[in-house]
Amino acid sequence: MERRDIVKAPFILAALGAPSRDWLLATLEETATEQGPRQVGMRQVAGIRDMFSLFQDLDVMRGGGHARTALVEYMQSYVLPLLKREHEPAVQQALFEATAEQSYLVGWMAYDDGEHGLAQRYLIQALRLAQASNSAALGAHILAGMSDQANLLGHPREALMLARAGRRGVAETIRPPA
Numbered sequence: 001m002e003r004r005d006i007v008k009a010p011f012i013l014a015a016l017g018a019p020s021r022d023w024l025l026a027t028l029e030e031t032a033t034e035q036g037p038r039q040v041g042m043r044q045v046a047g048i049r050d051m052f053s054l055f056q057d058l059d060v061m062r063g064g065g066h067a068r069t070a071l072v073e074y075m076q077s078y079v080l081p082l083l084k085r086e087h088e089p090a091v092q093q094a095l096f097e098a099t100a101e102q103s104y105l106v107g108w109m110a111y112d113d114g115e116h117g118l119a120q121r122y123l124i125q126a127l128r129l130a131q132a133s134n135s136a137a138l139g140a141h142i143l144a145g146m147s148d149q150a151n152l153l154g155h156p157r158e159a160l161m162l163a164r165a166g167r168r169g170v171a172e173t174i175r176p177p178a
Contacts (some may be wrong), residue, residue, distance in 0.1 A: 040091060048079055049101070051102075052105065068109040093134060103122050116149065123142060136169045136172070140170040
């Protein structure tokens with residue numbers, strides 16, 4: 001390949017995803033020992049939430065198809081393996097919630113791209129993770145997204161049921177004690 005051909009090659013924004021992800025993962029990884037990685041704490045969960053914010057910004061600026069593959073890879077290679085390990089209860093809960101947020105975003109990205117079956121699977125996964133995190137507000141938010149999708153696809157009855165379920169779940173958490 002001649003130098004001129006290299007200069008004419010288009011700049012591909014998506015090509016930046018893997019190197020920046022690898023760099024970020026290297027900075028977040030804990031030092032491994034014979035017994036495995038050290039315990040994960042709130043600092044790592046904050047890093048996962050920061051990544052969520054970056055991917056959410058990319059989704060808003062460029063649309064779901066732009067960053068969905070990178071977010072799925074980040075989740076599969078870094079976030080989901082953390083869920084398989086034992087953590088302090090507060091860290092475990094925060095980790096489930098952060099993972100639910102990312103699963104919801106992947107689902108919404110697929111929804112935006114018209115991949116409704118894939119979107120539905122991610123939204124269901126997000127709802128289960130929100131339940132594991134005991135976050136009724138996040139669960140209600142996810143149910144609202146699922147309701148929107150059901151309505152868009154011509155299922156208004158299911159959409160209404162999903163919206164009511166979310167509303168009921170949040171209402172139960174804010175009721176004053178009897």
